[in-house]
Amino acid sequence: xxxxxxxxxxxxxxxxxxxxxxxxxxxxxxxxxxxxxxxxxxxxxxxxxxxxxxxxxxxxxxxxxxxxxxxxxxxxxxxxxxxxxxxxxxxxxxxxxxxxxxxxxxxxxxxxxxxxxxxxxxxxxxxxxxxxxxxxxxxxxxxxxxxxxxxx
Amino acid sequence: xxxxxxxxxxxxxxxxxxxxxxxxxxxxxxxxxxxxxxxxxxxxxxxxxxxxxxxxxxxxxxxxxxxxxxxxxxxxxxxxxxxxxxxxxxxxxxxxxxxxxxxxxxxxxxxxxxxxxxxxxxxxxxxxxxxxxxxxxxxxxxxxxxxxxxxxxxxxxxxxxxxxxxxxxxxxxxxxxxxxxxxxxxxxxxxxxxxxxxxxxxxxxxxxxxxxxxxxxxxxxxxxxxxxxxxxxxxxxx
Numbered sequence: 001x002x003x004x005x006x007x008x009x010x011x012x013x014x015x016x017x018x019x020x021x022x023x024x025x026x027x028x029x030x031x032x033x034x035x036x037x038x039x040x041x042x043x044x045x046x047x048x049x050x051x052x053x054x055x056x057x058x059x060x061x062x063x064x065x066x067x068x069x070x071x072x073x074x075x076x077x078x079x080x081x082x083x084x085x086x087x088x089x090x091x092x093x094x095x096x097x098x099x100x101x102x103x104x105x106x107x108x109x110x111x112x113x114x115x116x117x118x119x120x121x122x123x124x125x126x127x128x129x130x131x132x133x134x135x136x137x138x139x140x141x142x143x144x145x146x147x148x149x150x151x152x
Numbered sequence: 153x154x155x156x157x158x159x160x161x162x163x164x165x166x167x168x169x170x171x172x173x174x175x176x177x178x179x180x181x182x183x184x185x186x187x188x189x190x191x192x193x194x195x196x197x198x199x200x201x202x203x204x205x206x207x208x209x210x211x212x213x214x215x216x217x218x219x220x221x222x223x224x225x226x227x228x229x230x231x232x233x234x235x236x237x238x239x240x241x242x243x244x245x246x247x248x249x250x251x252x253x254x255x256x257x258x259x260x261x262x263x264x265x266x267x268x269x270x271x272x273x274x275x276x277x278x279x280x281x282x283x284x285x286x287x288x289x290x291x292x293x294x295x296x297x298x299x300x301x302x303x304x305x306x307x308x309x310x311x312x313x314x315x316x317x318x319x320x321x322x323x324x325x326x327x328x329x330x331x332x333x334x335x336x337x338x339x340x341x342x343x344x345x346x347x348x349x350x351x352x353x354x355x356x357x358x359x360x361x362x363x364x365x366x367x368x369x370x371x372x373x374x375x376x377x378x379x380x381x382x383x384x385x386x387x388x389x390x
Contacts, residue, residue: 037357038386106360109353110318 040102047099054092077145086140093136101129157181157237159190161202162246164253172253176242183238187220187245188227190237191257204257211370214306218257219246224308224368248311264307267323271331271349276342287339297336300329300378302371309365309375315358322358323350325365325375332378335385347386356382 062071079085104125112118157179164172179193188209195202205215209228216227221235221244237243251259281287303326310316310324331350335343350356356379365375 035351037353037355038351038383041357041383042387110315110358110360113319 040105044099044102047095047102050091051095051099054088054095057088058092076143080140080143081145086143090137090140093140094133097129097133097136101125154180154182155238157190157232158240158242159194159237160242160244161191161194161256163202163256164247165201166255174244181232181237183231183233185232186228187225187230187232187235187243188216190232190243191227191245203255212304214304214370217248217306217308217311217370219248219311220244224248224312224364226306226308226370229370248307250311250313250317251307259307259311261307263320264310264324264326265305267327268305268330270323271327271346272342273327273330273334275334275337275340276345277339278341289338293338296338297333299373300333300336302373303329303333304371305330306370308368308370309373312364312368313359314362314364315360319354319358321354323355325359325379328356328359328379328382329373329375332382335382343385347382347389350382351386356386 066075080089105122108118108121108125112121159177159179160174161177162172163169163175177194177198179190179198181190181193186209188206191202191204191206195204204218204227206228207213207215209216211226211229214226217224218227219225220227220230227245232238232243235241235243245257247253247257247259251261251264254260277287305326307326309329310326313322313325316322316324328350331346334340335346359376359379361376361380363376366373366377369375
């Protein structure tokens with residue numbers, strides 16, 4: 001009698017139901033995310049390529065062509081007098097932050113499995129990210145020179 | 153010319169052991185013997201309780217995928233010589249990572265096959281096949297997905313994939329390879345369905361391009377390339 005119960009366990013009445021039974025631990029297919037993951041992946045590639053140029057130019061100007069002791073308030077005033085460099089800096093800020101945040105988000109999805117902790121971690125990440133983008137953008141966009149060329 | 157080979161095997165008996173542990177064996181083996189022969193020699197002449205899967209023993213059935221010196225390989229396709237066993241190097245054999253160990257080198261493949269089934273690994277065509285002949289496919293169209301037809305479902309790729317170890321819900325490279333085999337088949341009409349399944353959070357975008365799968369595949373399938381082709385198909389065919 002006991003052998004009979006054992007054999008029935010192995011044969012599922014509906015082979016189709018068995019086929020689509022389980023993918024995730026919670027059962028069923030994961031929640032659809034629309035095209036978000038696709039765009040996130042594509043954005044990663046594009047922002048990565050752009051950052052290569054932006055970060056290298058930034059490194060070249062701020063660390064190789066100009067020594068650290070040359071970079072002062074006056075330097076920034078002169079640099080930001082041109083809208084080109086303001087645009088450059090805001091692009092660098094937004095790209096670096098979003099690229100980095102996207103990476104951190106992906107790490108959270110890889111390693112944080114509990115739904116509550118995942119929501120908490122991702123929410124914190126977005127809040128901090130948006131805060132930094134707003135703070136940085138505010139400085140770059142609204143900066144007005146207070147003292148005219150100290151060096152003179 | 154037989155030499156003494158030292159083999160370190162991760163053993164686990166669910167009825168006796170709380171945790172898996174290594175045991176070391178010394179086996180007489182030829183440099184041209186396969187790792188499977190070494191395991192057989194241990195099982196037949198030293199310790200009959202050693203458990204592992206093997207079936208065809210010629211790299212076709214895919215049942216003896218395991219971690220040999222830290223890399224997922226088929227025990228029947230790796231020679232003692234390949235891993236330096238004849239040169240006095242210790243050979244370390246473990247069950248694949250990312251799977252629950254059932255006993256010794258035998259792992260629970262059920263979640264793996266559930267994920268495989270989730271991508272609909274069969275021909276989907278809503279039109280009736282021509283009554284007089286088969287569904288025609290040109291040699292060029294067949295060539296497009298030729299590499300991914302070679303999968304033997306051994307699990308070496310998924311078991312070598314860090315995102316697969318980290319996330320128990322990730323569909324894994326093996327399932328993606330088999331989706332690729334049908335997505336790019338000119339006779340198949342289920343590409344949209346499969347792309348939508350793989351576009352979800354636990355689909356192809358969980359891949360971090362580690363390339364471990366490509367290294368592990370005993371059939372030399374360019375797994376990472378196949379995953380990338382699916383992502384591109386999603387991007388271009390939206």
